[in-house]
Amino acid sequence: MLYIKGNRRALLLVVAAAVGLCASAAPAVMSDGDAPADSRRITFEMTYNLSPRGSNCNASLVTLLPQTIQNRQTIHSISYTLEPQEVFQRNGNTYARFEVSNACADVQLVISVDAEIHRYDLETAQRIKPGSPLPPENLAQYLRRERYIETDAGDIKSAARLARGESQIAVIQALFQQVLSRLTYSGFQSRELGALGAWRLMKGDCTEYTDLLIALLRARGIPARAVSGLITNFSDVPHHNWVEVYMKNLGWVPLDPLHAAMRTATFEQLRPIYIYLSTMRNDSVLGGFAIWTCRMTGSGMDVNASLRLTDKIPTNISY
Structure with a gap:
């Protein structure tokens, strides 16, 4: 077998x-005031x-x-x-x-x-305020180290401590911007670097952008998880990884650091292009x-x- x-x-x-031919089509850039469809x-x-x-x-x-x-x-x-x-x-x-x-x-x-x-993103979540908060025991697994998400590594912990903000959302946005500033998009690559490898090599594709943001969030005590699925607008492969972070009073909210780096999304807004298949990294x-x-x-x-x-x-x- x-x-x-x-x-x-x-x-x-x-x-x-x-x-x-769809695999070579570049996604459109999101401009200021370009609100996504519902x-x-x-x-x-x-x-x-x-x-x-x-x-x-x-x-x-x-x-x-x-x-x-x-x-x-x-x-x-x-x-x-x-x-x-x-x-x-x-x-x-x-x-x-x-x-x-x-x-x-x-x-x-x-x-x-x-x-x-x-369409579901931070802006939408703030408007509809979905669901009831989850008990802490249901969130513990989203704070742990796991394969490719080295949340307890020294470099990751040191970087996470640098994020400043007067609210949880402000801290999350600071960590989000840290990933965008640190990494350069490598294009699709077959080798998985993990969060620590991405931080040190300063590059990656959607997987590294996702792993690094999750590791930084968890290092600051903010629950986060990987989402794996398909996207309808893509530049190389339709499979895509992005992040969901658990925000106070809002529940799980998706963020896409790679598309934000490519200017096809923002911290607050995502287009309705995501097909969810899994919320597990491993x-x-x-x-x-x-x-x-x-x-x-x-x-x-x-x-x-x-x-x-x-x-x-x-x-x-x-x-």
């Missing part, structure tokens, strides 16, 4: 290649092509599925060309497991999603892979993943 070879990011290059209705297809390397190939493919998340996205329907063996939840994420047995010819799995993605279900993983027996299979996205009728939602 073996898992499909390749590291967490190498698998994502397959997704980028499959979307063709929401967008979209459909997208996550396609997995499995090609047997011989006879009697078996595969168990597990993939993340989007789920309805209040104020962020509404999933109207999900359909499959092959029915999943099971759909299950773990640690707040939703997954589907597909079994392919004794395959001798190519198998294509298409997951079609009809969704509405809503996903044990996927064995550290992003979005999906595949376990095989027999002679094995080659798996190629692709994404196709279509905008439907734009909608506006008042919260």
